[in-house]
Amino acid sequence: MLRIFSWMKTKIRHFTDDKIIPYTFALSDDPMLFRDLLKTNKMYQEGLKLEGKIPGFRLSIGRSYLVFIALWHLILLPSSALLHTVLAKIDCHLLILMAILFTGMFFATYAIFKEYLIDTVALKIIKNAWENHFPHFDYTLHAKEVAKIYSEALEKEVPHKNMQLYILDRLVEMKK
Template identity: 60%
Template sequence: MNKILELVDKYIVPFVFARNNEPLLFRELLKANKMYDDGLNLEGKIPGTRVRIGRNILVFLVIWHVILLPLSALFHRELAKIDCHLLIIAAVIFTGFFFGTYSIFKAWLVDRVSLKIIKEAWHNHYPHFAYEKHHQQVSRLYGKALDKELPAKEIQLYILDHMIEEE
């Protein structure tokens, strides 16, 4: 499974996503981290990152056919004997399944890229705090800072002070 994820990161992600090399600003990191932790859709929400829809569909079609063509070749004789009415119903079901899995694939890819960008920005802004250990704490503190309506200049200090206190 790790091999597949490495291939996705190495070939599919750069092909499907357009990115600039600018790191996220501190405020953008906090917003993206909070949205990611809250389970919200990050497509179009991370600055400098854009999904190329045509390329995403192309990659999905290739993956779909790599899976589907061997299966259809394997079960060709059984499929040829089925009544045409059942095949029409099966085609409708497979079409729905196709579009459903495309949505899942696209959301998974966006989440994967978003997490990668958030971790890169985390390393720039919080080099002394591990992402896996502190991301939920920072998300919670950022939410509190927004509720208190702190100015943008004070949010970083507020979060760092509370992170150090809680350590």
């Protein structure tokens, strides 16, 4: 059973990466600047909201609503078809309350869906920029360290022209 869920999760992730993200986002081909990478990585590691703060991508709200509505109907239509006989016998006042509940759930889950997409694209952009600026350091091992070092550099008011050297020196010191 766990194997089936793992397989489904992999398929959903591939579908999201291959179909949904290219349809809902406009991604820039230009590489991210080192300064932007540091700032974005710090915000991502701290769990801050990233929408509108990362250069290199733009979310198409209309397309994201279209995708979300299609996904919402993939869940809602089969379940309402299965429960049609029960729903047909329910009092109309209860159905109005259920409609209000489902409308609220729609917009709440859209906000979650949108944040998930933005976080997924942000991580993808950060990892691509990481490959460009830190090719000798693994992202999963050193991303938090770089965010911490960047915060320290900001506190010490290290000039931007010396920032890359400062961070690389500190990473090499920590690696020893």
